[in-house]
Structure formats: C-alpha cells, structure tokens
Amino acid sequence: xxxVSQTPKYLVTQMGNDxxxxxEQNLGHDTMYWYKQDSKKFLKIMFSYNNKELIxxxxxxxxxxxxxxxxxxxxxxxxxxxxxxxxVYFCASSQADRASYGNTIxxxxxxxxxxx
Amino acid sequence: xxxxxxxxxxxxxxGAIVQINCTYQTSGFNGLFWYQQHAGEAPTFLSYNVLDGLxxxxxxxxxxxxSKGYSYLLLKELxxxxxxxxxxxxxxxxxxxxxxxxxxxxxxx
Numbered sequence: 001x002x003x004v005s006q007t008p009k010y011l012v013t014q015m016g017n018d019x020x021x022x023x024e025q026n027l028g029h030d031t032m033y034w035y036k037q038d039s040k041k042f043l044k045i046m047f048s049y050n051n052k053e054l055i056x057x058x059x060x061x062x063x064x065x066x067x068x069x070x071x072x073x074x075x076x077x078x079x080x081x082x083x084x085x086x087x088v089y090f091c092a093s094s095q096a097d098r099a100s101y102g103n104t105i106x107x108x109x110x111x112x113x114x115x116x
Numbered sequence: 117x118x119x120x121x122x123x124x125x126x127x128x129x130x131g132a133i134v135q136i137n138c139t140y141q142t143s144g145f146n147g148l149f150w151y152q153q154h155a156g157e158a159p160t161f162l163s164y165n166v167l168d169g170l171x172x173x174x175x176x177x178x179x180x181x182x183s184k185g186y187s188y189l190l191l192k193e194l195x196x197x198x199x200x201x202x203x204x205x206x207x208x209x210x211x212x213x214x215x216x217x218x219x220x221x222x223x224x225x
Contacts, residue, residue, distance in 0.1 A: 004158075041201065043159070043215040056212055090158060098211035101147060101166060105213070107158035 003027050006091040006108035013081055014116055020077045021111045023091030031055075032074040033092040033105070034066060043090070049074055050097040081115045088112050118142050118208050120216035127222045128194055136189045136219045138204030146207040148187050150178055153218065154200045162189070162202075191221075199223045 006023040013019055025032060033056075034046040048056035049068045063079045074091060091108040099105075119141045128134040140148065147166035151159040165171055165180035165187060177190040189202055201218035208214040 041217045043203065043205075043213075045212050048212065056210065099146065099149070099205075099207035099213045100211075101164050104161045105159075107160070109158050110156075 002109075004091055004093055004106050004108040006089075006111055008111060009109060010112045010114075012114045012116060015081055015083060017081050018077065018079045019081060019113070020075055021089055021091070021113075022073070022075045023108055024073050025091075025093040025106070026072065027093055027095075027106060029093040029095050029106075030071055031094045031097040032068065032071070033090075033094075034074065034076050035090040035092060035107075037088040037090060037110070039087070047074075047076075048097060055097055078113075081113075083115050086113055086115045118206075118214050120204055120206065120214060122202075122204050122216040122219045124217070125220045125222065127224060128191075130194055130196060130223055130225050132194050133190065133192050134194060134221065136191070136202050136221065138187045138189075138216060140185050140187070140204070140206050140216075142185075142206050142214070143209055145182055146211070148178075148180055149205045149213065150187075150189050151203040151205065152200050153203055159203055194223050196223050196225070
C-alpha cells in the first residue's frame with residue numbers, strides 16, 4: 001500500500017484555469033504538508049497542517065488554497081493558474097509538526113503541473 | 117540568514133567512493149537531514165545528524181561538524197542505482213526544513 005498518495009501525477013492545463021490536487025496518507029500521521037519543487041530543484045514548503053489545523057503558510061499567493069477534511073487528507077486547490085505555477089507539487093506527512101530526530105517526512109510521488 | 121549550499125552535480129564510477137558536501141547557515145541548529153531523490157520520484161529519508169561525528173548506515177555514512185556548519189554524505193561501493201539527487205536539509209526558525217537544491221550524482225560503469 002502506498003503510504004502517501006497524490007493525484008493526479010501529471011496535469012497540463014491552460015493559464016487561468018482552476019485545478020485541484022488530492023493527497024491521502026495511511027500512515028496515521030498528524031501532520032501533512034504541501035511542498036513545491038521548482039525547475040532549480042529547490043523544495044519549498046507551502047503549507048503544513050497538524051490535525052486538520054493550518055500551522056504553516058509560507059507567504060503563498062491566495063490563489064493556492066489547501067483544505068484538510070480530516071488528518072489523513074490534504075488537498076490543494078489552485079485558482080487562476082499562471083505560467084509560474086508550473087512545478088512539481090509534493091504532498092508529504094510526518095508524525096509531528098517539527099523537523100527533528102525520528103520525525104521523518106514521507107513524500108508522495110509528486111504531481112507534475114504544467115501551465116501553458 | 118538561512119542558507120544551504122551543495123555542489124550541483126558530481127560524477128563517480130561504479131564501485132568507487134564519493135563524498136557529497138553540504139554547508140549550511142542557520143540561526144539555531146536542530147540537526148541536519150539527508151534525503152535521496154531519484155529522477156521523477158519522491159525524496160526519501162537517508163540520515164539525520166545532530167551531534168558531531170560520523171554516523172554509519174551500511175554503504176552510506178553521514179558526517180557533521182556543527183562548528184564548521186558542514187556535513188557530508190559518504191557513499192561507498194557505488195552502484196548504478198545510487199544515481200540520484202542527494203538533498204541536504206536543516207530545520208529553519210519555524211522548525212520546518214530548509215532544503216538545498218540537491219547534488220545530482222551520476223554513476224558511470
């Protein structure tokens with residue numbers, strides 16, 4: 001069974017469209033994340049949720065809206081897509097909400113978003 | 117400020133040893149992580165160092181010097197499957213990981 005699964009894996013869409021990426025984890029973790037990996041391969045945290053509560057919002061544009069219906073799910077909705085949104089978006093989860101020993105972050109396989 | 121530097125790309129030969137360096141600057145220090153990311157796949161955890169010294173885990177070892185803001189990942193007996201990017205990361209002031217851009221390791225037969 002996949003620990004952190006996200007869909008879709010590939011998404012090509014036009015500028016101005018609205019799209020969603022879904023994520024689910026079956027690890028029983030309390031914390032979930034959305035990361036963005038750009039063309040230069042930097043991983044940057046976008047959002048972090050702990051038990052459905054938003055705890056980290058790293059100055060991401062308002063067009064990005066995460067939603068966590070329960071602690072096993074964290075979806076990402078993006079409005080009015082722009083060319084610069086093209087990237088790989090990784091969902092992830094961990095037991096605790098702070099990077100520390102034993103708090104390994106488990107990543108989903110990524111969603112490749114291309115805005116044309 | 118908070119910053120992580122790693123070489124962009126390295127090449128090594130199958131069966132050899134390679135050392136991937138990482139230097140970091142953080143306002144505090146709460147450990148250093150190494151992750152492996154194969155092309156087109158998710159990053160996966162390799163190691164965590166919080167004390168100075170070498171931590172060995174099979175063919176992979178990770179070293180930390182807190183006074184120098186320096187770590188390295190040592191890969192021995194390289195195999196073709198070790199071709200991947202290796203990401204160094206440290207917790208930032210908000211306790212979330214700050215990631216380096218990764219070192220792409222190319223293994224040649």
